[in-house]
Amino acid sequence: MERITQQKIAIVAVLESAESPLTPPEILSRAAKAVPRLGVATVYRALRALRKERKIVIVEIPGEPPRYETATRGHHHHFFCNGCRKVFEIPDCAAKWAELAPPNFQVLDHEIILYGKCPNCQGER
Amino acid sequence: MERITQQKIAIVAVLESAESPLTPPEILSRAAKAVPRLGVATVYRALRALRKERKIVIVEIPGEPPRYETATRGHHHHFFCNGCRKVFEIPDCAAKWAELAPPNFQVLDHEIILYGKCPNCQGER
DNA sequence: GTTGCTGCAAAAAGTTTGCAGGACG
DNA sequence: CGTCCTGCAAACTTTTTGCAGCAAC
Numbered sequence: 533m534e535r536i537t538q539q540k541i542a543i544v545a546v547l548e549s550a551e552s553p554l555t556p557p558e559i560l561s562r563a564a565k566a567v568p569r570l571g572v573a574t575v576y577r578a579l580r581a582l583r584k585e586r587k588i589v590i591v592e593i594p595g596e597p598p599r600y601e602t603a604t605r606g607h608h609h610h611f612f613c614n615g616c617r618k619v620f621e622i623p624d625c626a627a628k629w630a631e632l633a634p635p636n637f638q639v640l641d642h643e644i645i646l647y648g649k650c651p652n653c654q655g656e657r
Numbered sequence: 658m659e660r661i662t663q664q665k666i667a668i669v670a671v672l673e674s675a676e677s678p679l680t681p682p683e684i685l686s687r688a689a690k691a692v693p694r695l696g697v698a699t700v701y702r703a704l705r706a707l708r709k710e711r712k713i714v715i716v717e718i719p720g721e722p723p724r725y726e727t728a729t730r731g732h733h734h735h736f737f738c739n740g741c742r743k744v745f746e747i748p749d750c751a752a753k754w755a756e757l758a759p760p761n762f763q764v765l766d767h768e769i770i771l772y773g774k775c776p777n778c779q780g781e782r
Numbered sequence: 783g784t785t786g787c788t789g790c791a792a793a794a795a796g797t798t799t800g801c802a803g804g805a806c807g
Numbered sequence: 808c809g810t811c812c813t814g815c816a817a818a819c820t821t822t823t824t825g826c827a828g829c830a831a832c
Contacts (some may be wrong), residue, residue: 535786535831556821571789576822578787594717594768597821611758614765622757632747632769633736636776640739644720646758649765654763660806660811681796694813701797703812728799 534585542566542577544587544602553591553599553610566657577652591619593645615653622646659710661735667701667729669690669712675745678716678724678735713750716744734769747771 542563547554548654554562556575564570579600582588589597593612599619625644633639667688672679678685681700704725704770707713707735716724718737724744736745758764 535832537787539788569789571792572821573823574788581787590718590719592717594715594723596775609757611762611764618761620759626732626758632734632750633771633773634747636779637745637771637773638779639771639773640738641772642771643768643772644757645768646762646764647768648758648762648764651761654761661805662812664813694814697796698798698815699813 534581537578539567539570539574540582543575543578544582546604547588547600548604550601552621554603555597555599559600565573593619609646611646611648611650613650613653614647615649618650620645620650660704660754663692664688664695664699665707667695668700668703669707672713672727673729675759677679677746678726680722680724684725708736718744734771736771736773736775738775738778740774743775745775 536606543559545566546559546562550562556572559577559579560570562574563575570610579588583590583600586603589603590598591601591610595601596612596617605621607623607626611622612618613615615622622644668684670691671687675687681697681704684704685695685697685700688700704713707719708715708725711728714728715727716726716735718724718735721737721742731748732749732750735749737743738745746774747769
């Protein structure tokens with residue numbers, strides 16, 4: 533049903549070797565090194581397909597363009613640096629967020645984003 | 658510097674009387690009842706101005722279009738119902754999220770979103 | 783050899799901007 | 808009455824779609 537193409541291979545490889553989540557244009561320019569004639573449409577189609585296969589995950593931070601990362605990192609959340617505008621991973625998530633919801637609300641999932649300054653950006657701006 | 662216009666008055670009134678955060682098209686159609694010739698551009702410009710004045714706040718939920726709500730509700734977070742796709746307010750936020758960040762990261766703000774089923778949508782789908 | 787995937791270009795959706803005229807203070 | 812704001816249309820940005828040819832199985 534789903535074919536394994538050079539384009540998808542390249543996109544997954546790019547995300548695997550990325551130090552942080554990437555935007556579609558970033559993915560395109562990096563993957564184009566392996567597949568020169570790669571186009572935007574293919575990137576978007578591949579991202580959608582890979583997401584459906586649960587191979588990658590979308591990272592959406594308010595006010596920022598959508599980014600993507602591999603799904604091989606397990607459950608975690610993100611820290612967004614207001615200085616360098618990079619996304620960092622927050623390793624674990626010890627919590628019972630369900631308790632925050634009002635009674636009778638069934639909590640199935642959650643998303644947490646922290647904002648601040650990463651070690652390199654403290655004291656600036 | 659900032660003028661008080663009929664358009665902004667109408668937009669704020671719409672958001673004040675809204676039961677949940679609204680998208681720009683929703684704001685436009687509701688505010689147009691008070692200001693018939695209201696256009697999209699004005700809505701976007703007013704939303705930006707009101708946001709700069711800290712009168713309203715943007716609510717961004719991954720996979721959903723941006724929504725806006727009045728800033729008069731104090732610090733809180735949101736619950737997104739996977740059934741009816743409506744946004745609910747989570748009253749308070751008892752937290753020490755700062756502890757989640759890795760050492761040397763300075764946490765200045767945070768965002769939490771819960772996903773699940775609201776009371777009306779449980780048992781469906 | 784099929785059939786799904788790709789690349790290109792055009793289209794859609796959402797948001798921003800330029801400009802002439804009108805409303806606010 | 809000067810200036811900021813508005814409405815309209817056009818421009819932009821980001822993502823999606825149509826279609827002929829190509830590549831995966």
